[in-house]
Amino acid sequence: xxxxMLIRLLPFAAVFIAVEAALRPRWIGxxxxxxxxxxIFGCIGAPALFVAATLVQLWLTRRRRVLSVPRGPGDAWFQxxxxxxxxxxxxxxFRGVVQGGIGALTAPFVGFALGTAAYVLYHRLGWSxxxxxxxxxxxxxxxxxxxxLPGPPSLLxxxxxxxxxxxxxxxxxPFVLRRLRLV
Numbered sequence: 001x002x003x004x005m006l007i008r009l010l011p012f013a014a015v016f017i018a019v020e021a022a023l024r025p026r027w028i029g030x031x032x033x034x035x036x037x038x039x040i041f042g043c044i045g046a047p048a049l050f051v052a053a054t055l056v057q058l059w060l061t062r063r064r065r066v067l068s069v070p071r072g073p074g075d076a077w078f079q080x081x082x083x084x085x086x087x088x089x090x091x092x093x094f095r096g097v098v099q100g101g102i103g104a105l106t107a108p109f110v111g112f113a114l115g116t117a118a119y120v121l122y123h124r125l126g127w128s129x130x131x132x133x134x135x136x137x138x139x140x141x142x143x144x145x146x147x148x149l150p151g152p153p154s155l156l157x158x159x160x161x162x163x164x165x166x167x168x169x170x171x172x173x174p175f176v177l178r179r180l181r182l183v
Contacts (some may be wrong), residue, residue, distance in 0.1 A: 012092065012093035016028070019096075019101070025104065028100065030092075030096070033153060033157070037149050039160075041149060045158075046052055049161050050091075052165070052170070053137075054168040054177065057168065057177065058182055060130055060173075064130070067177070067183050073175070076175040077174070079170065083166040084163050087160075087166055088162070091142070096148040099115025108114075108147050112146075120136045138162065145158050145161070
């Protein structure tokens with residue numbers, strides 16, 4: 001995770017911070033937006049996407065016949081804490097910088113389409129095509145939420161939901177699948 005932080009999360013965060021510092025754009029999502037709508041989306045989205053991501057992981061695992069599972073509860077929670085950092089950083093870059101910036105320069109739909117495509121295809125750098133395409137199941141609703149939730153753009157709700165989905169797909173979800181003897 002240390003390597004991942006240095007080569008992936010740190011550059012994403014640096015770009016976000018540089019754009020925010022240089023331009024102070026409203027479109028980047030560094031606001032609470034409509035706080036109620038953001039919290040409702042995040043608090044409903046996180047558990048719903050956790051379950052959905054866990055089920056997608058189960059389906060993919062049964063096809064590929066291999067699954068990376070945390071060593072124990074401590075490792076599962078350690079991974080979850082890392083994903084609590086990963087989710088907001090990815091959202092800041094792909095929703096805030098890419099989707100928000102392109103949407104401001106062109107049209108919101110173009111920002112949504114290109115931001116979501118970049119998010120999905122970025123995952124191909126380390127994942128198989130089936131796993132990469134599964135990220136579209138997260139990228140599409142989060143991109144739509146960033147664009148369509150009321151109030152100024154906000155990363156709050158999409159970041160909360162992203163953490164839930166990532167935990168379902170990579171950490172706690174596989175751990176639960178193994179504990180329930182489903183894999």
